[in-house]
Amino acid sequence: MEASHAISEAVKMIKPDVIAAYPITPQTHIVERLSEYVANGEIGAEYIRVESEFAAISACLGAEATGVRAYTSTSSQGLALMFEVLFIVSGMRLPIGMTVVNRALSAPINIWNDHQDSMSCRDSGWLQLYAETAQECFDLTVMQYKISENKDVLLPSMVGLDGFTLSHVYEPFFIPEQKEIDDFLPEYVPTHAILEPEQPLTLGPIGFPSHYMELRKTQVDAMEGSLKVIEKVFKEYSEKFPAQIKGTRPETYYHIEEYKMDDAQVAFVAIGSVCGSIKDVIDVLRSKGEKVGLVKIVTYRPFPMEALKKSLKNVKKIAVVEKALSPGANGPVFEEICSLLFEAKSDAEVRNFIVGLGGRDVKLDHIQKIFDMAKKGAGKKQEWMF
Amino acid sequence: MKKQRIDYGSLKSKIGNVEVTTGAVLESTGSTSKTKTGAWRSLRPLVDDKKCIGCGRCWTYCPEGCVHKKAEKVFQVDYDYCKGCGICANECPVKAITMVMEEK
Known part of the structure; x- marks a missing residue:
């Protein structure tokens, strides 16, 4: 259905x-x-x-x-x-x-x-x-x-x-x-x-x-x-209601869903269906030995500060992938991730990637590129992935 | 739907000295009968009974329902709630209503 x-x-x-x-x-x-x-x-x-x-x-x-x-x-x-x-x-x-x-x-x-x-x-x-x-x-x-x-x-x-x-x-x-x-x-x-x-x-x-x-x-x-x-x-x-069909939901629902975050040095943070594509790209990157993971936000309000802090504690580079924006500032999720990292005294490098506005396809290539840019670091704070 | 009763006491909480309820729900009703909104008025409609022809236009047009029909062709302004908008005076066909400045 x-x-x-x-x-x-x-x-x-x-x-x-x-x-x-x-x-x-x-x-x-x-x-x-x-x-x-x-x-x-x-x-x-x-x-x-x-x-x-x-x-x-x-x-x-x-x-x-x-x-x-x-x-x-x-x-x-x-x-x-x-x-x-x-x-x-x-x-x-x-x-x-x-x-x-x-x-x-x-x-x-x-x-x-x-x-x-x-x-x-x-x-x-x-x-x-x-x-x-x-x-x-x-x-x-x-x-x-x-x-x-x-x-x-x-x-x-x-x-x-x-x-x-x-x-x-x-x-x-x-x-x-x-x-x-x-x-x-x-x-x-x-x-x-x-x-x-x-x-x-x-x-x-x-x-x-x-x-x-x-x-x-x-x-x-x-x-x-x-x-x-x-x-x-x-x-x-x-x-x-335990999960019945593999890959259709987390085993146990939580404010965030972590995907291969255990030893991740680079992390994606995203919301919604784009997470499926990100997981696919992570699988490919992992097979090449990259330590990369995803934090999917399920609960956005209230904002799960503590869960995110814990999850992003040891991550060095963070790519916040967003389908929203606030003209004159950065994406809403990006701002909030920065604020909690500041509170956690993290020195992670965080960048904001604006994707998929108005139904623009977010292709695996886009996500691969985001990873490359995030890993390399030192670019613009906000990147648009056209 | 089953008949429900709200445990009103359980909705109360205090922040500092201020008592509030969940969703600002109030158990009392009919607060309008206690709050006389006529105090907002700066102009008071005065009816000249000699000129009034009892047509009832003021009664029809008053947006606040503040003109009461006391008897056939007898209308009275309720100063407890009249806010002095002046629509009655404007609508009166014989100019029997004048708006005068409220004084203390």
Whole structure:
């Protein structure tokens, strides 16, 4: 099945009460399939056909505030249109689950993959997890609800997957039994927001200067605390549903996935489906005796500082391969890697390689070249791999 | 959906001396009845009963629902919530409403 349908399958199995989404390429296949499931009665959810992404996320906000499980999905401009509401959802601590099928932002208009859309939302207070394979799409979608709905977290979450290069690609993946998913993820029990006339609550009130900072701090604390919850949920899921098809997911999910990092002197740091190609190149390089590895970031928000510090401790050269940018500065992941290395007093040489914007193919040659440049060192801080 | 009850006490936490709740949820409702937003007003609509023909346009157009219909053709401004936007005065066909500066 294609990775889009791995997501639809997972959403079916987590039994959402409300689905509100507006179709946008390359997210369409996910919600198309979900609407079929609702029409056939395979999902008991209310499917709200909205007139925009702003309405989709707003409908989910309203639904989740009544104490039910809500789901939405979007890409690119659609996510940009949701931007205002993203902060309201996280501020109100509503554990909505969303899939972002990563696509470039206009202008020029472009429907293909990069990470600019969700990276622009990294400060919105949503958890962000990124998938590399169809299996990870399925698994992370189930896990995101378990994490978000944890009473110590109560934060919305996005699962990112690469548009087309992952979303429209057919891959084998394992689907557990419905009963096992039900055991893992029971019905959502709201602990702070419901619509119940017998206990009326005010949700989303004004936060005066006397309270705003403290409320924001509780949100930041929850985000920080979620690192432990994510780790626990990842472990629980990995044990309950052991990997069935080789190479489709890590044995045990963790904030990062390390590939041949044990004695690595040169390391790639990357997110998403490009990691598959990087692993292939690493295999070739390793056969030639190069000490090279990859750190794939799965949990991007909260940022797994300690896990990355530990992983990159002995590495001398680091190539941060990114499908996103911040005009006027370096790529967002690069900046954060530099900041944690500074904290760790590392003297590693870090360089930022911008790849694959707007669906530009990232070829094995590109990755080989990145390795050569990173290993040699002493070049420009930011290199564009056209 | 099962009937749920929120354990409101469990949502409370303190940072310094400031008490907050998860997601800023408040157990009390109806705070609008306590917060009199009429204090925002700088211009007050005054109705000249002699000129008023009781057409009800002020009642229809008031964006805040602050003109109340007391009886047939009798309308009264609710100064607790009127913010003095002046739409009523603008819409009045017989110019029975004048906006005057609020004074202490």
